Amino acid sequence: MDYKYQGIILNKRDIGEVDRIYTIYTLEGGKIRILGKGVRKPNAKLAGNLEPITKAEIFVSRNRGMGKITGSIAINNFSNIKTNLDLITKVFYVFKLLAKIISEEEKDEKVFNLLEKYLSGMNKLSQDENKADILTLGLLFKILDEMGYRLEVEKCVYCEKKLLLENNYFSVSRGGILCHNCHSFEQKKIIVSNESIKLIRIFLQNKIENLVKLKVSQADINQLKLILNEATGWFVGDGTGS
Ligand SMILES: [Zn+2]
Structure with a gap:
Protein backbone atom coordinates (compact mmCIF):
# COMPACT_ATOMS: atom_id res chain seq x y z
CA MET A 1 0.00 0.00 0.00
CA ASP A 2 1.21 3.52 -0.84
CA TYR A 3 0.55 6.48 1.42
CA LYS A 4 1.15 10.22 1.12
CA TYR A 5 1.80 12.36 4.17
CA GLN A 6 2.37 16.00 4.96
CA GLY A 7 4.92 15.89 7.71
CA ILE A 8 7.41 17.78 9.80
CA ILE A 9 10.69 15.91 10.19
CA LEU A 10 11.49 15.73 13.91
CA ASN A 11 14.46 13.44 14.08
CA LYS A 12 16.70 11.06 12.14
CA ARG A 13 18.76 8.15 13.35
CA ASP A 14 21.35 6.18 11.40
CA ILE A 15 20.94 2.43 11.25
CA GLY A 16 22.89 -0.20 9.38
CA GLU A 17 25.36 0.84 6.71
CA VAL A 18 23.33 3.27 4.62
CA ASP A 19 19.85 3.54 6.15
CA ARG A 20 18.07 5.87 8.52
CA ILE A 21 14.95 5.85 10.63
CA TYR A 22 13.02 9.11 10.56
CA THR A 23 10.56 10.33 13.16
CA ILE A 24 7.99 12.54 11.48
CA TYR A 25 4.94 14.38 12.83
CA THR A 26 2.32 14.05 10.11
CA LEU A 27 -1.01 15.75 9.52
CA GLU A 28 -2.63 12.48 8.48
CA GLY A 29 -1.27 10.06 11.06
CA GLY A 30 0.35 11.92 13.96
CA LYS A 31 3.85 10.87 14.94
CA ILE A 32 5.24 8.07 12.77
CA ARG A 33 8.59 6.36 12.33
CA ILE A 34 9.63 5.31 8.85
CA LEU A 35 12.62 3.80 7.17
CA GLY A 36 14.75 5.74 4.70
CA LYS A 37 16.43 2.95 2.81
CA GLY A 38 19.81 3.76 1.31
CA VAL A 39 19.51 7.48 2.15
CA ARG A 40 23.14 7.66 3.30
CA LYS A 41 24.54 6.45 0.01
CA PRO A 42 26.63 9.23 -1.59
CA ASN A 43 24.31 9.71 -4.56
CA ALA A 44 21.02 9.34 -2.67
CA LYS A 45 18.66 12.20 -3.56
CA LEU A 46 16.04 11.51 -0.92
CA ALA A 47 17.98 12.67 2.15
CA GLY A 48 18.05 16.38 1.26
CA ASN A 49 14.30 16.75 1.73
CA LEU A 50 14.30 14.78 4.96
CA GLU A 51 16.50 16.91 7.22
CA PRO A 52 14.97 17.58 10.65
CA ILE A 53 13.08 20.93 10.81
CA THR A 54 11.67 20.51 7.28
CA LYS A 55 8.05 20.34 6.23
CA ALA A 56 7.75 17.88 3.37
CA GLU A 57 5.37 15.77 1.37
CA ILE A 58 6.39 12.21 2.00
CA PHE A 59 5.50 9.12 0.02
CA VAL A 60 5.56 5.86 1.92
CA SER A 61 5.01 2.26 0.96
CA ARG A 62 3.98 -0.05 3.74
CA ASN A 63 2.95 -3.66 3.78
CA ARG A 64 3.55 -4.76 7.32
CA GLY A 65 5.75 -3.28 10.01
CA MET A 66 7.55 -0.01 9.50
CA GLY A 67 6.86 1.80 6.23
CA LYS A 68 9.56 2.73 3.76
CA ILE A 69 10.00 6.20 2.24
CA THR A 70 9.77 6.12 -1.55
CA GLY A 71 9.91 9.85 -2.25
CA SER A 72 9.79 13.30 -0.68
CA ILE A 73 9.28 16.90 -1.71
CA ALA A 74 10.31 19.71 0.64
CA ILE A 75 7.51 22.24 1.15
CA ASN A 76 9.26 24.50 3.66
CA ASN A 77 12.91 24.23 4.65
CA PHE A 78 12.68 26.82 7.46
CA SER A 79 16.18 27.78 6.33
CA ASN A 80 16.43 30.78 8.65
CA ILE A 81 16.02 28.50 11.68
CA LYS A 82 18.69 26.16 10.34
CA THR A 83 21.27 28.96 10.17
CA ASN A 84 20.67 30.23 13.72
CA LEU A 85 22.09 28.09 16.49
CA ASP A 86 19.85 29.61 19.16
CA LEU A 87 16.70 28.86 17.15
CA ILE A 88 17.90 25.34 16.27
CA THR A 89 18.53 24.61 19.97
CA LYS A 90 15.05 25.75 20.97
CA VAL A 91 13.31 23.87 18.16
CA PHE A 92 15.17 20.64 18.99
CA TYR A 93 14.25 21.08 22.64
CA VAL A 94 10.59 21.21 21.54
CA PHE A 95 11.02 18.18 19.25
CA LYS A 96 12.64 16.16 22.04
CA LEU A 97 9.82 17.02 24.40
CA LEU A 98 7.21 16.09 21.79
CA ALA A 99 8.94 12.77 21.28
CA LYS A 100 8.33 12.15 24.99
CA ILE A 101 4.76 13.41 25.40
CA ILE A 102 3.19 12.37 22.08
CA SER A 103 2.36 8.74 21.42
CA GLU A 104 2.89 7.20 18.00
CA GLU A 105 0.14 7.25 15.37
CA GLU A 106 -2.23 9.46 17.32
CA LYS A 107 -3.47 11.92 14.76
CA ASP A 108 -4.07 15.49 15.99
CA GLU A 109 -4.53 18.16 13.34
CA LYS A 110 -4.46 20.93 15.94
CA VAL A 111 -1.03 19.88 17.18
CA PHE A 112 0.22 19.67 13.58
CA ASN A 113 -1.05 23.17 12.77
CA LEU A 114 0.40 24.57 15.99
CA LEU A 115 3.76 23.04 15.21
CA GLU A 116 3.77 24.37 11.65
CA LYS A 117 2.80 27.89 12.77
CA TYR A 118 5.43 27.76 15.50
CA LEU A 119 8.16 26.89 12.96
CA SER A 120 6.94 29.62 10.58
CA GLY A 121 7.06 32.12 13.45
CA MET A 122 10.52 31.02 14.54
CA ASN A 123 11.71 31.19 10.92
CA LYS A 124 10.83 34.92 10.79
CA LEU A 125 12.85 35.84 13.88
CA SER A 126 16.30 37.34 13.77
CA GLN A 127 18.64 37.44 16.76
CA ASP A 128 15.91 37.87 19.32
CA GLU A 129 16.20 35.27 21.99
CA ASN A 130 13.35 36.74 24.00
CA LYS A 131 10.80 36.31 21.19
CA ALA A 132 12.05 32.78 20.48
CA ASP A 133 11.50 31.94 24.16
CA ILE A 134 7.98 33.42 24.16
CA LEU A 135 6.98 31.49 21.02
CA THR A 136 8.45 28.26 22.40
CA LEU A 137 6.71 28.63 25.76
CA GLY A 138 3.44 29.58 24.06
CA LEU A 139 3.60 26.50 21.83
CA LEU A 140 4.31 24.11 24.69
CA PHE A 141 1.59 25.50 26.99
CA LYS A 142 -0.84 25.21 24.06
CA ILE A 143 0.21 21.64 23.23
CA LEU A 144 -0.10 20.49 26.84
CA ASP A 145 -3.55 22.05 26.94
CA GLU A 146 -4.50 20.35 23.67
CA MET A 147 -3.31 17.02 25.05
CA GLY A 148 -5.47 17.26 28.12
CA TYR A 149 -3.22 18.80 30.78
CA ARG A 150 -5.42 21.85 31.32
CA LEU A 151 -3.88 24.34 33.71
CA GLU A 152 -6.39 26.16 35.89
CA VAL A 153 -5.30 29.80 35.84
CA GLU A 154 -8.62 31.58 36.39
CA LYS A 155 -9.59 30.37 39.86
CA CYS A 156 -7.86 28.75 42.83
CA VAL A 157 -7.69 24.97 42.38
CA TYR A 158 -8.48 24.52 46.09
CA CYS A 159 -11.20 27.03 47.12
CA GLU A 160 -12.31 27.78 43.53
CA LYS A 161 -12.41 31.53 44.20
CA LYS A 162 -11.37 33.84 41.39
CA LEU A 163 -7.65 34.59 41.65
CA LEU A 164 -6.69 38.00 43.01
CA LEU A 165 -3.54 40.01 42.49
CA GLU A 166 -1.72 38.65 45.53
CA ASN A 167 0.86 35.98 46.31
CA ASN A 168 -0.29 32.97 44.32
CA TYR A 169 1.42 29.61 43.85
CA PHE A 170 1.58 26.96 41.15
CA SER A 171 0.96 23.33 42.11
CA VAL A 172 1.79 20.76 39.45
CA SER A 173 -0.14 17.92 41.08
CA ARG A 174 -3.29 20.05 41.33
CA GLY A 175 -2.78 21.34 37.81
CA GLY A 176 -3.07 25.03 38.48
CA ILE A 177 -2.84 28.00 40.79
CA LEU A 178 -3.36 28.04 44.54
CA CYS A 179 -4.41 31.32 46.13
CA HIS A 180 -2.78 33.11 49.03
CA ASN A 181 -5.20 31.51 51.53
CA CYS A 182 -4.90 27.94 50.29
CA HIS A 183 -1.25 27.50 49.39
CA SER A 184 -0.37 26.05 52.81
CA PHE A 185 -2.46 22.93 52.00
CA GLU A 186 0.08 21.95 49.37
CA GLN A 187 3.74 21.26 50.11
CA LYS A 188 5.12 21.12 46.60
CA LYS A 189 4.47 24.48 44.97
CA LEU A 204 -4.02 29.61 26.02
CA GLN A 205 -6.48 32.13 24.58
CA ASN A 206 -4.58 33.54 21.62
CA LYS A 207 -3.31 32.30 18.29
CA ILE A 208 0.32 31.30 18.36
CA GLU A 209 1.22 33.69 15.52
CA ASN A 210 0.14 36.64 17.68
CA LEU A 211 2.33 35.77 20.65
CA VAL A 212 5.46 37.41 19.15
CA LYS A 213 3.87 40.78 19.92
CA LEU A 214 4.12 40.14 23.66
CA LYS A 215 6.73 41.87 25.78
CA VAL A 216 7.87 39.58 28.57
CA SER A 217 10.57 40.16 31.18
CA GLN A 218 13.40 37.65 31.57
CA ALA A 219 12.24 36.92 35.15
CA ASP A 220 8.78 35.93 33.90
CA ILE A 221 10.28 33.83 31.09
CA ASN A 222 12.36 31.97 33.66
CA GLN A 223 9.36 31.41 35.90
CA LEU A 224 7.23 30.14 33.00
CA LYS A 225 10.03 27.76 31.99
CA LEU A 226 10.04 26.37 35.51
CA ILE A 227 6.25 25.86 35.50
CA LEU A 228 6.38 24.24 32.08
CA ASN A 229 9.18 21.95 33.16
CA GLU A 230 7.14 20.80 36.16
CA ALA A 231 4.02 20.36 34.03
CA THR A 232 5.71 18.31 31.30
CA GLY A 233 7.51 16.19 33.90
CA TRP A 234 4.16 15.49 35.52
CA PHE A 235 2.57 14.80 32.15
CA VAL A 236 5.10 12.16 31.14
CA GLY A 237 4.61 10.65 34.55
CA ASP A 238 8.09 10.65 36.00
CA GLY A 239 6.54 12.14 39.14
CA THR A 240 9.54 14.30 39.93
CA GLY A 241 8.42 17.17 37.79
CA SER A 242 11.82 17.61 36.26
ZN1 LIG B 1 -7.88 29.27 47.38
Whole structure:
Protein backbone atom coordinates (compact mmCIF):
# COMPACT_ATOMS: atom_id res chain seq x y z
CA MET A 1 0.00 0.00 0.00
CA ASP A 2 1.21 3.52 -0.84
CA TYR A 3 0.55 6.48 1.42
CA LYS A 4 1.15 10.22 1.12
CA TYR A 5 1.80 12.36 4.17
CA GLN A 6 2.37 16.00 4.96
CA GLY A 7 4.92 15.89 7.71
CA ILE A 8 7.41 17.78 9.80
CA ILE A 9 10.69 15.91 10.19
CA LEU A 10 11.49 15.73 13.91
CA ASN A 11 14.46 13.44 14.08
CA LYS A 12 16.70 11.06 12.14
CA ARG A 13 18.76 8.15 13.35
CA ASP A 14 21.35 6.18 11.40
CA ILE A 15 20.94 2.43 11.25
CA GLY A 16 22.89 -0.20 9.38
CA GLU A 17 25.36 0.84 6.71
CA VAL A 18 23.33 3.27 4.62
CA ASP A 19 19.85 3.54 6.15
CA ARG A 20 18.07 5.87 8.52
CA ILE A 21 14.95 5.85 10.63
CA TYR A 22 13.02 9.11 10.56
CA THR A 23 10.56 10.33 13.16
CA ILE A 24 7.99 12.54 11.48
CA TYR A 25 4.94 14.38 12.83
CA THR A 26 2.32 14.05 10.11
CA LEU A 27 -1.01 15.75 9.52
CA GLU A 28 -2.63 12.48 8.48
CA GLY A 29 -1.27 10.06 11.06
CA GLY A 30 0.35 11.92 13.96
CA LYS A 31 3.85 10.87 14.94
CA ILE A 32 5.24 8.07 12.77
CA ARG A 33 8.59 6.36 12.33
CA ILE A 34 9.63 5.31 8.85
CA LEU A 35 12.62 3.80 7.17
CA GLY A 36 14.75 5.74 4.70
CA LYS A 37 16.43 2.95 2.81
CA GLY A 38 19.81 3.76 1.31
CA VAL A 39 19.51 7.48 2.15
CA ARG A 40 23.14 7.66 3.30
CA LYS A 41 24.54 6.45 0.01
CA PRO A 42 26.63 9.23 -1.59
CA ASN A 43 24.31 9.71 -4.56
CA ALA A 44 21.02 9.34 -2.67
CA LYS A 45 18.66 12.20 -3.56
CA LEU A 46 16.04 11.51 -0.92
CA ALA A 47 17.98 12.67 2.15
CA GLY A 48 18.05 16.38 1.26
CA ASN A 49 14.30 16.75 1.73
CA LEU A 50 14.30 14.78 4.96
CA GLU A 51 16.50 16.91 7.22
CA PRO A 52 14.97 17.58 10.65
CA ILE A 53 13.08 20.93 10.81
CA THR A 54 11.67 20.51 7.28
CA LYS A 55 8.05 20.34 6.23
CA ALA A 56 7.75 17.88 3.37
CA GLU A 57 5.37 15.77 1.37
CA ILE A 58 6.39 12.21 2.00
CA PHE A 59 5.50 9.12 0.02
CA VAL A 60 5.56 5.86 1.92
CA SER A 61 5.01 2.26 0.96
CA ARG A 62 3.98 -0.05 3.74
CA ASN A 63 2.95 -3.66 3.78
CA ARG A 64 3.55 -4.76 7.32
CA GLY A 65 5.75 -3.28 10.01
CA MET A 66 7.55 -0.01 9.50
CA GLY A 67 6.86 1.80 6.23
CA LYS A 68 9.56 2.73 3.76
CA ILE A 69 10.00 6.20 2.24
CA THR A 70 9.77 6.12 -1.55
CA GLY A 71 9.91 9.85 -2.25
CA SER A 72 9.79 13.30 -0.68
CA ILE A 73 9.28 16.90 -1.71
CA ALA A 74 10.31 19.71 0.64
CA ILE A 75 7.51 22.24 1.15
CA ASN A 76 9.26 24.50 3.66
CA ASN A 77 12.91 24.23 4.65
CA PHE A 78 12.68 26.82 7.46
CA SER A 79 16.18 27.78 6.33
CA ASN A 80 16.43 30.78 8.65
CA ILE A 81 16.02 28.50 11.68
CA LYS A 82 18.69 26.16 10.34
CA THR A 83 21.27 28.96 10.17
CA ASN A 84 20.67 30.23 13.72
CA LEU A 85 22.09 28.09 16.49
CA ASP A 86 19.85 29.61 19.16
CA LEU A 87 16.70 28.86 17.15
CA ILE A 88 17.90 25.34 16.27
CA THR A 89 18.53 24.61 19.97
CA LYS A 90 15.05 25.75 20.97
CA VAL A 91 13.31 23.87 18.16
CA PHE A 92 15.17 20.64 18.99
CA TYR A 93 14.25 21.08 22.64
CA VAL A 94 10.59 21.21 21.54
CA PHE A 95 11.02 18.18 19.25
CA LYS A 96 12.64 16.16 22.04
CA LEU A 97 9.82 17.02 24.40
CA LEU A 98 7.21 16.09 21.79
CA ALA A 99 8.94 12.77 21.28
CA LYS A 100 8.33 12.15 24.99
CA ILE A 101 4.76 13.41 25.40
CA ILE A 102 3.19 12.37 22.08
CA SER A 103 2.36 8.74 21.42
CA GLU A 104 2.89 7.20 18.00
CA GLU A 105 0.14 7.25 15.37
CA GLU A 106 -2.23 9.46 17.32
CA LYS A 107 -3.47 11.92 14.76
CA ASP A 108 -4.07 15.49 15.99
CA GLU A 109 -4.53 18.16 13.34
CA LYS A 110 -4.46 20.93 15.94
CA VAL A 111 -1.03 19.88 17.18
CA PHE A 112 0.22 19.67 13.58
CA ASN A 113 -1.05 23.17 12.77
CA LEU A 114 0.40 24.57 15.99
CA LEU A 115 3.76 23.04 15.21
CA GLU A 116 3.77 24.37 11.65
CA LYS A 117 2.80 27.89 12.77
CA TYR A 118 5.43 27.76 15.50
CA LEU A 119 8.16 26.89 12.96
CA SER A 120 6.94 29.62 10.58
CA GLY A 121 7.06 32.12 13.45
CA MET A 122 10.52 31.02 14.54
CA ASN A 123 11.71 31.19 10.92
CA LYS A 124 10.83 34.92 10.79
CA LEU A 125 12.85 35.84 13.88
CA SER A 126 16.30 37.34 13.77
CA GLN A 127 18.64 37.44 16.76
CA ASP A 128 15.91 37.87 19.32
CA GLU A 129 16.20 35.27 21.99
CA ASN A 130 13.35 36.74 24.00
CA LYS A 131 10.80 36.31 21.19
CA ALA A 132 12.05 32.78 20.48
CA ASP A 133 11.50 31.94 24.16
CA ILE A 134 7.98 33.42 24.16
CA LEU A 135 6.98 31.49 21.02
CA THR A 136 8.45 28.26 22.40
CA LEU A 137 6.71 28.63 25.76
CA GLY A 138 3.44 29.58 24.06
CA LEU A 139 3.60 26.50 21.83
CA LEU A 140 4.31 24.11 24.69
CA PHE A 141 1.59 25.50 26.99
CA LYS A 142 -0.84 25.21 24.06
CA ILE A 143 0.21 21.64 23.23
CA LEU A 144 -0.10 20.49 26.84
CA ASP A 145 -3.55 22.05 26.94
CA GLU A 146 -4.50 20.35 23.67
CA MET A 147 -3.31 17.02 25.05
CA GLY A 148 -5.47 17.26 28.12
CA TYR A 149 -3.22 18.80 30.78
CA ARG A 150 -5.42 21.85 31.32
CA LEU A 151 -3.88 24.34 33.71
CA GLU A 152 -6.39 26.16 35.89
CA VAL A 153 -5.30 29.80 35.84
CA GLU A 154 -8.62 31.58 36.39
CA LYS A 155 -9.59 30.37 39.86
CA CYS A 156 -7.86 28.75 42.83
CA VAL A 157 -7.69 24.97 42.38
CA TYR A 158 -8.48 24.52 46.09
CA CYS A 159 -11.20 27.03 47.12
CA GLU A 160 -12.31 27.78 43.53
CA LYS A 161 -12.41 31.53 44.20
CA LYS A 162 -11.37 33.84 41.39
CA LEU A 163 -7.65 34.59 41.65
CA LEU A 164 -6.69 38.00 43.01
CA LEU A 165 -3.54 40.01 42.49
CA GLU A 166 -1.72 38.65 45.53
CA ASN A 167 0.86 35.98 46.31
CA ASN A 168 -0.29 32.97 44.32
CA TYR A 169 1.42 29.61 43.85
CA PHE A 170 1.58 26.96 41.15
CA SER A 171 0.96 23.33 42.11
CA VAL A 172 1.79 20.76 39.45
CA SER A 173 -0.14 17.92 41.08
CA ARG A 174 -3.29 20.05 41.33
CA GLY A 175 -2.78 21.34 37.81
CA GLY A 176 -3.07 25.03 38.48
CA ILE A 177 -2.84 28.00 40.79
CA LEU A 178 -3.36 28.04 44.54
CA CYS A 179 -4.41 31.32 46.13
CA HIS A 180 -2.78 33.11 49.03
CA ASN A 181 -5.20 31.51 51.53
CA CYS A 182 -4.90 27.94 50.29
CA HIS A 183 -1.25 27.50 49.39
CA SER A 184 -0.37 26.05 52.81
CA PHE A 185 -2.46 22.93 52.00
CA GLU A 186 0.08 21.95 49.37
CA GLN A 187 3.74 21.26 50.11
CA LYS A 188 5.12 21.12 46.60
CA LYS A 189 4.47 24.48 44.97
CA ILE A 190 6.26 27.39 43.39
CA ILE A 191 5.45 31.05 43.83
CA VAL A 192 4.10 32.53 40.62
CA SER A 193 3.89 36.21 39.70
CA ASN A 194 0.63 37.80 38.62
CA GLU A 195 2.28 38.63 35.31
CA SER A 196 3.13 34.94 34.70
CA ILE A 197 -0.47 33.91 35.43
CA LYS A 198 -1.67 36.55 32.97
CA LEU A 199 0.80 35.29 30.34
CA ILE A 200 -0.40 31.68 30.63
CA ARG A 201 -3.97 32.93 30.07
CA ILE A 202 -2.79 34.85 27.01
CA PHE A 203 -0.93 31.78 25.68
CA LEU A 204 -4.02 29.61 26.02
CA GLN A 205 -6.48 32.13 24.58
CA ASN A 206 -4.58 33.54 21.62
CA LYS A 207 -3.31 32.30 18.29
CA ILE A 208 0.32 31.30 18.36
CA GLU A 209 1.22 33.69 15.52
CA ASN A 210 0.14 36.64 17.68
CA LEU A 211 2.33 35.77 20.65
CA VAL A 212 5.46 37.41 19.15
CA LYS A 213 3.87 40.78 19.92
CA LEU A 214 4.12 40.14 23.66
CA LYS A 215 6.73 41.87 25.78
CA VAL A 216 7.87 39.58 28.57
CA SER A 217 10.57 40.16 31.18
CA GLN A 218 13.40 37.65 31.57
CA ALA A 219 12.24 36.92 35.15
CA ASP A 220 8.78 35.93 33.90
CA ILE A 221 10.28 33.83 31.09
CA ASN A 222 12.36 31.97 33.66
CA GLN A 223 9.36 31.41 35.90
CA LEU A 224 7.23 30.14 33.00
CA LYS A 225 10.03 27.76 31.99
CA LEU A 226 10.04 26.37 35.51
CA ILE A 227 6.25 25.86 35.50
CA LEU A 228 6.38 24.24 32.08
CA ASN A 229 9.18 21.95 33.16
CA GLU A 230 7.14 20.80 36.16
CA ALA A 231 4.02 20.36 34.03
CA THR A 232 5.71 18.31 31.30
CA GLY A 233 7.51 16.19 33.90
CA TRP A 234 4.16 15.49 35.52
CA PHE A 235 2.57 14.80 32.15
CA VAL A 236 5.10 12.16 31.14
CA GLY A 237 4.61 10.65 34.55
CA ASP A 238 8.09 10.65 36.00
CA GLY A 239 6.54 12.14 39.14
CA THR A 240 9.54 14.30 39.93
CA GLY A 241 8.42 17.17 37.79
CA SER A 242 11.82 17.61 36.26
ZN1 LIG B 1 -7.88 29.27 47.38
